[in-house]
Structure formats: structure tokens, C-alpha cells
Amino acid sequence: xxxxxxxxxxxxxxxxxxxxxxxxxxxxxxxxxxxxxxxxxxxxxxxxxxxxxxxxxxxxxxxxxxxxxxxxxxxxxxxxxxxxxxxxxxxxxxxxxxxxxxxxxxxxxxxxxxxxxxxxxxxxxxxxxxxxxxxxxxxxxxxxxxxxxxxxxxxxxxxxxxxxxxxxxxxxxxxxxxxxxxxxxxxxxxxxxxxxxxxxxxxxxxxxxxxxxxxxxxxxxxxxxxxxxxxxxxxxxxxxxxxxxxxxxxxxxxxxxxxxxxxxxxxxxxxxxxxxxxxxxxxxxxxxxxxxxxxxxxxxxxxxxxxxxxxxxxxxxxxxxxxxxxxxxxxxxxxxxxxxxxxxxxxxxxxxxxxxxxxxxxxxxxxxxxxxxxxxxxxxxxxxxxxxxxxxxxxxxxxxx
Amino acid sequence: xxxxxxxxxxxxxxxxxxxxxxxxxxxxxxxxxxxxxxxxxxxxxxxxxxxxxxxxxxxxxxxxxxxxxxxxxxxxxxxxxxxxxxxxxxxxxxxxxxxxxxxxxxxxxxxxxxxxxxxxxxxxxxxxxxxxxxxxxxxxxxxxxxxxxxxxxxxxxxxxxxxxxxxxxxxxxxxxxxxxxxxxxxxxxxxxxxxxxxxxxxxxxxxxxxxxxxxxxxxxxxxxxxxxxxxxxxxxxxxxxxxxxxxxxxxxxxxxxxxxxxxxxxxxxxxxxxxxxxxxxxxxxxxxxxxxxxxxxxxxxxxxxxxxxxxxxxxxxxxxxxxxxxxxxxxxxxxxxxxxxxxxxxxxxxxxxxxxxxxxxxxxxxxxxxxxxxxxxxxxxxxxxxxxxxxxxxxxxxxxx
Numbered sequence: 001x002x003x004x005x006x007x008x009x010x011x012x013x014x015x016x017x018x019x020x021x022x023x024x025x026x027x028x029x030x031x032x033x034x035x036x037x038x039x040x041x042x043x044x045x046x047x048x049x050x051x052x053x054x055x056x057x058x059x060x061x062x063x064x065x066x067x068x069x070x071x072x073x074x075x076x077x078x079x080x081x082x083x084x085x086x087x088x089x090x091x092x093x094x095x096x097x098x099x100x101x102x103x104x105x106x107x108x109x110x111x112x113x114x115x116x117x118x119x120x121x122x123x124x125x126x127x128x129x130x131x132x133x134x135x136x137x138x139x140x141x142x143x144x145x146x147x148x149x150x151x152x153x154x155x156x157x158x159x160x161x162x163x164x165x166x167x168x169x170x171x172x173x174x175x176x177x178x179x180x181x182x183x184x185x186x187x188x189x190x191x192x193x194x195x196x197x198x199x200x201x202x203x204x205x206x207x208x209x210x211x212x213x214x215x216x217x218x219x220x221x222x223x224x225x226x227x228x229x230x231x232x233x234x235x236x237x238x239x240x241x242x243x244x245x246x247x248x249x250x251x252x253x254x255x256x257x258x259x260x261x262x263x264x265x266x267x268x269x270x271x272x273x274x275x276x277x278x279x280x281x282x283x284x285x286x287x288x289x290x291x292x293x294x295x296x297x298x299x300x301x302x303x304x305x306x307x308x309x310x311x312x313x314x315x316x317x318x319x320x321x322x323x324x325x326x327x328x329x330x331x332x333x334x335x336x337x338x339x340x341x342x343x344x345x346x347x348x349x350x351x352x353x354x355x356x357x358x359x360x361x362x363x364x365x366x367x368x369x370x371x372x373x374x375x376x377x378x379x380x381x382x383x384x385x386x387x388x389x390x391x392x393x394x395x396x397x398x399x400x401x
Numbered sequence: 402x403x404x405x406x407x408x409x410x411x412x413x414x415x416x417x418x419x420x421x422x423x424x425x426x427x428x429x430x431x432x433x434x435x436x437x438x439x440x441x442x443x444x445x446x447x448x449x450x451x452x453x454x455x456x457x458x459x460x461x462x463x464x465x466x467x468x469x470x471x472x473x474x475x476x477x478x479x480x481x482x483x484x485x486x487x488x489x490x491x492x493x494x495x496x497x498x499x500x501x502x503x504x505x506x507x508x509x510x511x512x513x514x515x516x517x518x519x520x521x522x523x524x525x526x527x528x529x530x531x532x533x534x535x536x537x538x539x540x541x542x543x544x545x546x547x548x549x550x551x552x553x554x555x556x557x558x559x560x561x562x563x564x565x566x567x568x569x570x571x572x573x574x575x576x577x578x579x580x581x582x583x584x585x586x587x588x589x590x591x592x593x594x595x596x597x598x599x600x601x602x603x604x605x606x607x608x609x610x611x612x613x614x615x616x617x618x619x620x621x622x623x624x625x626x627x628x629x630x631x632x633x634x635x636x637x638x639x640x641x642x643x644x645x646x647x648x649x650x651x652x653x654x655x656x657x658x659x660x661x662x663x664x665x666x667x668x669x670x671x672x673x674x675x676x677x678x679x680x681x682x683x684x685x686x687x688x689x690x691x692x693x694x695x696x697x698x699x700x701x702x703x704x705x706x707x708x709x710x711x712x713x714x715x716x717x718x719x720x721x722x723x724x725x726x727x728x729x730x731x732x733x734x735x736x737x738x739x740x741x742x743x744x745x746x747x748x749x750x751x752x753x754x755x756x757x758x759x760x761x762x763x764x765x766x767x768x769x770x771x772x773x774x775x776x777x778x779x780x781x782x783x784x785x786x787x788x789x790x791x792x793x794x795x796x797x798x799x800x801x802x
Contacts, residue, residue, distance in 0.1 A: 336644075
């Protein structure tokens, strides 16, 4: 019974109110609002808002800036969220790149740095690369890594939420079982959280306004993974292993043994992941396009050529669209979501590719679905990591009020 | 605000208490319990239980039978749920059979009748067949169809819950758009409900004790469909079209156009549905086994032969297990359920088949899963329909208290 009282006692209410006021302050563009504005935004009473602002001011999170501006009768108290008070970092570790974002407490990204992951990177080398990239991104914002308040890491693989480590990451050598959060925590001195990359991309979509309560998010890059939102809640499965579209097998002959994977990729990833697109493009294209693809390994040249009407490039886009639709149709037949949002590196192809995907998808489905390309592009995972780091900061902040 | 008051007013509480007492009474084997027993089973106070029993008695649902039995001091009031007061029917309409169950208000199945669906059955003929089968099952229990309190129908296809009709049923000719509930309602005069067959099978599993809150149920017969329970709630998808495993395509060459379906079956159904199993068995088996399969069209003979060690039959079982595992693996990679329960006609094969499925499944998955065969066999859909009909009866009963 005492736990029940604690969970509903007046200080919990104060904390909830403070969080509501903080969120309302952060939701306004210039982070400044009047008490009346906050009363309206939160639905709280004026005394409750004032009490929350006092607690937030005492904690240093809010300052009053209204001295210069007076209304007739009474001075307008203008509260400002001090977003510059602290910083967080969001990190996306992929098989080919490390992307680090440093943001202030309002979630505004102040700097970002990307580094290529060497193909033969061991876990140890990855941690080193991660540290230098993080240090550079932080320095650009004028922050020492040790001054970060919270860091979140997104990585492919299945996260053991109890230990906070990746337990299965077939795509990065030496990565499975590596105590990456412990390593970073020891170096940084702040809390470090880890989450499956696709789950973070879903979090970023929702943060940036995606409100469908029955959503399928597909991350399409080198790897292919999906995240589901069911009844407005992220769905992770019984072993936090749901959504592994990249591993479904549409390729192996039905009565044959599936071949053992040597590249760590799943069958569907090996078919339409960024690497497979590059291989098919090099195979079918010729001349300049082929040369550029071979030299850079960047599929952007394929999509450029297709947009310019190159027939070989267009045929690659159509083949990839048809194959991707085949796999996506499987998940749509099983999940029947209201909307599909596709993010990840391959979305740089733009509508050229996705119009073809929609066309190929339609005859394969029993129920209609809306498919759109994420506005976040390849930044989704890192941005979702920023959001996760902020969530943890907020939890600590408001629990200390 | 008045709606809020109505929903929490004292008569709502009385109704909830009456329902709790009714459920407790129905849960005991002989439908008889003492007031003390009901106090213990429901957690309600003795006065609340007594009030509920009075209301239930006035409604004719409960009678007291304790006159013969006295304890020292006070007479033991023994309440009995009058399950014989009314009857409901649950109907399973499949591509090959119509199965009707008639049950009393405790859910005890008193009679059941099955009829084969002619291959060329139009919607109208189906409705006629349904009426005669229902009439026979009811007569066996001594009830006229017009005296049924509630009927529920399970059918393959996507149900439009607003109109209460099947809007998409590719497997039964003339069935899509047929106003089957309106037809039956006009004839019977009682409420008739319709639901997707697999959803009803899931309901039956949960009724009969399946308590996993993250469950995948697979109906494996002529058709293949799945039902999901997520967070202890049935998940139907945005268009009530989730779980269509039968339609996933592991067969068509990736870069080919999927062939137009002429049999109404999905690609996976055409691969490992009961019909496909029969065709493969006739193709590979010889002698007596083949003769019996051809004469009866019953795959039970295949499984009998396999159990007796017939090599051709064993090879069919292994091929089917491998193919079924390939498709099921897809759904498991996407959904990551805690447990899989397989029901439907093919489960008559027993552990011989399902041990092979488990073995084939293991190397295809990233997370472990428990797979078991439903104890309900081919009766699941009709039983779930009985449960649905009862739920509606209870709703009406308790709302009139």
C-alpha cells in the first residue's frame, strides 16, 4: 500500500506537472512561453503551472526573461527552457558507418559527424572509432565528451535489455557480446543506453510527427529491418526480436537446405539491401554509370542515371522495386498496418523507386495500405538515439524535482 | 458527463457483479456453488453476491437447490446456473465442410453435425445446406432452430464488422458479399454474428485455457490463416486483414509476375494446404496407400502410412514439414511470438509431422519459440463460434438485469 501511495502522492503529481510544463516549453519554437500560454498548452491551473515553473527554475532548467516586456496591468512572466544547459549524443552504428549527433536539451541537433566503418572492423576498433567520432562531434559544439548528460546508441541486432548489450548482431564482426555501453560509460561517465537501430528510427518518426497508431516502419539500407507500432505502442515481440524482414527467405528453392550465411546478412537483405542493389547495378549498367558505381560504391549514381532516363539503370530500379515489393507484401499480409513509412539509405532514390514499389505491391495485397518515404532519410536512427538520450535525461531531471 | 455517470453508476456495478457471479457459477463443473464458494471465487462481499444471485434468480438464470442439504446452524444456499434455459449455435463454414455445434448456456456442446460442401456450391446453396445442418443439430438436442438464443458463424475471408458480412472470401464461390447473417437472422429470429474463422479458433484456444499474452495461432487445413494475440488482446490489423499467411508467396520466381489465382487459394495454401498435401501424397505414394488416398481424398491415410513406416509417406511428411516451416519462419521472424499453437484439420497428423516442423524451423529462426498442436483439432472454429454466441447472450442477459 505504501508503494501505491508513493506512486500517487503529491510529489509525483508535482513531477508530472513539471514534466508537462517542460514539454510545453520545449514544444514552442523559441523555447519561450508566458504562464498563460503554458496554462493553455498544459491544461493545468495557473497556480500549478507557477509551482512547476518555480521547481524547474530552482533546478536550473528554466529562467525568466520577461523583465523587458510588460503588458498593461501586470508584467508578463516569460519562462524560457534553458536548452543549452546540457547536451546529449545519439549514435548510429551501422555495418558501414558510424553517425554521431550532438543535441541540446531541446533536441536541436547542433553538430553531427560521420565516419566509415572499415570492412574488417573488430569490436574493439569500432569502439575506438566511435570514441573519436563522438569526440569530434562534441568538440564542434564546444562540449567535452565527459560533459555529455546522456548518450544513446542504435545498432543492428537484438538488444538484451537486462544487460544493455547487443546479444546478436550478425552484420558486424566482433560486435556480438561486446560490452559497448559499459566501455562508453566508463569513458564518458554518463549513462549510456543501447537500442536496436530500427526501433530508434521508429522513435524518430513518432517524435517528428508520425502519428499513425498502426504503423509499419521499414529501415532499408545495407540491412533491412522493420519496427511496428501497434495500438500506438512500439511492438518488439516476445524476445525483442520482431520485425526481422531482412531475414525472410524468398530465394532458396523450397525443397533445398538454406545455405549457411557467411556475410552475416539475411536472405532478403542479400537480395535487395544496398549492397545487392550496387552489385546488380554494376552488372547491368555500362560506361560512365558503371565506372562511377565501381569507383565510389555509392548507389546514388544509379538513381541519378535512372532519373536521367538511362535504360539499364531504370531496369535495375524496376527489378529492385519488384523484389522489395515481394518481401514487403509478406509483412503487409501478416500485419495489415494502416501506413508504411520507409526510411534508411535507399530512400535517397526518392519517388522514382517508390512509385515502382507501390505499383508492384498493389496486386500482391488483400487490403490497401499507404506507403510513404520518411522525411528523415538516413538520419532516422541517430535522431531516434538523440530522442532516447533525451528521454532518459528528462526522467532523471523530473525525478529530482 | 452524464454518459460518464451512467457508465459508473450503481446499476452498472450490479451488472458487473452479476456477470462475475454468473461466470463463477459457470466455471464450476456441476454449475452448483454455495454463497460462500461464490464469495471466495469472485472476491465480492457476501451481501453483493446475495444481491447478484437475487437478480439472476429473478431473471430465471439461477435457481436454488440447497433445500435438501443443511449445515449445522444455517442452511447452505446452493445456487445453480440454469444452463439448460437456452441454447446457442456455433457454425464453421469452410471450403469443404459445414460444422454446426449446439451448446447450452454453459458452453457445453450437446450436439454437432457436419456436412460436406459441394465443390460447386453457390452462396445460395451454401445457405440452404447451412440451414438443414443447423436444423438437424438443433433437433438432436430437442431444440427448434427458432428457439436458439444466439448464433455465430465463422468463415474464411475478411469480415466487414460494420455490415456484419464477408467482404472477401476467395475460397468459396458466390460467398463474397452474400448477406449470410441477414439470411439466417430472417429465418431464425435471433441475433446472428459473423467472424473470420481463424479469429474464432483463437477465441476457442483462449477459452480452453491458452493464456500466453503473445501468441500466434495458425489454422492449417485446406486454407492457412493465422491469428495473433498481442498484449493479451486479439490483433486484427488496420483493415481486419492481418494474419494472411496463406497468401504469402515463396513459390513464384522473384523476377516473374505472380500467376493469377484461379482456385481462390493463396500461394502458401496452394503449397502446403490440405489439398496440396493430398496431391503430393498421391504423386509419391503407391499401392494401397495411393488407392485409399484417391478414393477418399482423406490425408489421414497418408499419416497412418507414415506412422507405419511407409517410406514414400514419410518423405511426403518431411517435404510438407520443410515447406510449412519455411512459411511459418517468415511470420515468426516478423512477429516473434512467445508461443505458436497450430490447429485445423492437418493437426490430425500429430507429432510425427510437428516434430519434423520443429526440426526444420529451428535453423531458420533468430529467436526460440514454443510450438504446440492445439488440443481442439478441427473443432476450434465451431467452438470459437459457440463462445462468440455465448458472449453475445451474456451481454444481453446482464444488460437486462
